[in-house]
Amino acid sequence: MHCPRCAAEVKEGARFCESCGVSLEEYGVIRDPSAEDNGRPPASGGMDASVRRRMIIAFVVFDLILAVVLIFFILKMG
Numbered sequence: 001m002h003c004p005r006c007a008a009e010v011k012e013g014a015r016f017c018e019s020c021g022v023s024l025e026e027y028g029v030i031r032d033p034s035a036e037d038n039g040r041p042p043a044s045g046g047m048d049a050s051v052r053r054r055m056i057i058a059f060v061v062f063d064l065i066l067a068v069v070l071i072f073f074i075l076k077m078g
C-alpha cells in the first residue's frame, strides 16, 4: 500500500509511514477489525443459536433457584 500523504511505499500493517512519519491510523488507512465487527450480525447462525440456548438454560436455572427459595420460605413460614 501507499502513504496517503507522501505516496511512499508502506509495509502492510504498518502504523506509521517510514518516509514522512505520518500516522496511517489517523488517515484511516488502518482500520481496527474488531471495531468493524461491532453492530454487524454474525456471518454464521451457529454462534447465535448457541448463545440463545445458553440464555434459555440460564433462565431455567434461575427459575429453579427461585422455586427452591420460594419452597424454602413456605416451609419455614408454615
Ligand SMILES: [Zn+2]
Binding pocket: 003, 004, 005, 006, 007, 008, 017, 018, 019, 020, 021, 022
Ligand atoms: Zn508518508
